[in-house]
Each structure stands twice: as structure tokens, then as C-alpha cells.
Amino acid sequence: MKFSKDIKRYTDYSGKPAIIMLLTQQGLWALLQYRFFNWIYTSSLPKILKWPILGIGVLKLKGIEVLTGITIPYSATIGEGFYIGHHSGIIINAGAIIGKNCNISQGVTIGVSGRGDKRGIPVIGDYVYIGANATVAGKINIGDKAVIGANSLVVTDVAAGTTVVGVPAVKVSNNDSADYIL
Template identity: 60%
Template sequence: MGKFYSDIKKYKKYSGNKLAIVLVLSHQGLWALCVYRISNSIYNSRTPRFIKQLLLVFAVIWQKIIEILTGISISYTAQIGSGFYIGHFGGIIINASAIIGDNCNISQGVTIGVSGRGEKRGVPVIGDNVYIGANAVIVGKIVLGDNCVVAANSLVVSSVEPNATVMGVPAIVINNNTSKDYI
């Protein structure tokens, strides 16, 4: 649960230091993260297989309820680092095989998913300190480097070097401003 506490800490930073209980009760992103963190902990635990599978059935049901309520779909098998922040709820899909680093922010409408053919088929690996704007789509067997910014409404289908800002459909590097001012 250490990662969930780092998520709450980040939410506190953005909310003017509101009480954690107020944040947990009022932010749908935290609801989804709480369910994800608990389910992911079960998935990664050394619990006996039968018990783990039974617990994961309940976790999947709980995740589906949260998905319906919030519009945020995060599979328990995804790998998400600490300090994750979902700015606004709704329309967020994170593929089960996605890997997301520490201290990342995503906005509403973001899809991190599978795409491509043959050897290029796969799911993104997203580095640390990445900001992903509203309605951005990041798909395919690509790497989004540390400290990147993905502008709103962009489609990222190629790997991006660290410290770059990308924009467009398909997204291209527009500058080398880092995510420092966004995170």
C-alpha cells in the first residue's frame, strides 16, 4: 500500500493539502487507483494459487464496478509506479500489459493500449515523470521516455526520447521542454 500512499500524497499536493479521507471520498481517480493497488497487490503476492484466484475474482468484480462508476479501466496486471495522478475521471483505459513509471500524470480520455502488427504489435512502456494530456492515445510497442509531455488529442505511435514534448496525429516532437512544469 506504499504506492497508494504516494498517490494520495500527490493528490494532496494538487488539492491544497486537503485531508486524505476527503480526497479518497471525492476523487474518482483515487477510487480507481485504490482498487488497482489492492488488486495488483493480490496479483503479485505469494498467496497460494487457489486463494489468489478467488481473491482476484472479487477484485475483477470490484474493478468493473469502479469502471462503470468512474469510466476508468485499469487492469490489475498493469505495472504502474508510485505517485500516479489521474487529473479528471472518465474515458481512461490502461491496457493490462502497460508499464507506467513513477510520478506520472494523466488526464481524462487517455488510452494506453495495444496496436501494431507482427513484431511491432505491443503495448507502450512509459517512463517516469510523464504528463499525458486529455484524450491522448498512446499505442503500440513503443517507449515514451522520462520527463516527456504528450499534448492533448495526440496519437503517439512511435517511441519518444526523454525530455521531449510531442503533439499531433501522429505525434511529432515539437520541442525539448520537459514535463517539469506539468508535474
């Protein structure tokens, strides 16, 4: 189950029991709600059951957004082992695709941008680290094990295993995310 792998990432980082993490980590609160309603969204339940439950989901996710400052729509696709380092100011577009074992920090936006055929939403690979207040926007691909530095604006593809920083973000090294992700 994806949520159990999310919890494991939190306990691995902190060394604290899962129950403590569930009671104290706003990122896990948001992920729990997201995982449940994403499961409903992707299930084969009859529409007569699915849509009323998702209506409740919209309200519950809005409540989590107000409480934690984390927006994760149930229609986003997020791989297992997702880790939100700090809560608040996190916005993930409803059409975003995020791979497994990714870390994001506070203030991160993953959203739509661009013009014409360049307009779209990012696809983020596995084991990607996104630093505080970074924005990743547009019809771009972020390669596996990439690192996006704090306060960066990423609007072009990022090669796997590289580090980018700046506005707009540019490659600064071939260092991958191994030192950032457990």
C-alpha cells in the same frame, strides 16, 4: 507504500486533506482498487487463495469502471505517485507499464496496437505527462519526463524530456514535464 504516495500527489495538487481526496476523487477510488488487487496479483499467496480473490477483483474493478469511467486492470504495472487529473474515458491495457509520478488526463488510452513485431503495449517512463484524449499505443517507449499533448496519437518512441503533439505525434520542443508534475 505506493498508495500513500498516490494520495500525497493528490493532496499536493489540491492542498486539501487526504480524507477529502479519498471521498471526492474518482481517480483515487480506481487507484485504491487497482493497488489492492495488484498487490494480490503480484503476491506469493497460494493459487488456491489468489485466484478466487482476483475473481472478486475483476468484478470490483468492473464496478469502478462503470462508476468512474476508468479502466485499470490489476495486471498493469503502475509506479507510485500515479495521478489521474480528471476521471472518465481512461483505458489502460492490462499489460501496460507506467513509471512513477506520472499524470494522465481524461480520455487517455494506453493500449495495444501495431502489426507483426511492432505489435505490443507501451512502456511509459517516470514523470510523464499525458494530456487529455491522447492515445499511446503499440510496442513503443515513452522516455522519462516526456510530455504528450492533448488529442495526440503516439505510435512511435518518444525521447526523454521532449514534448510531442499531433496525429501522429511529432516532437515540437525539448520542454520536459517539470511544469506539469509536482
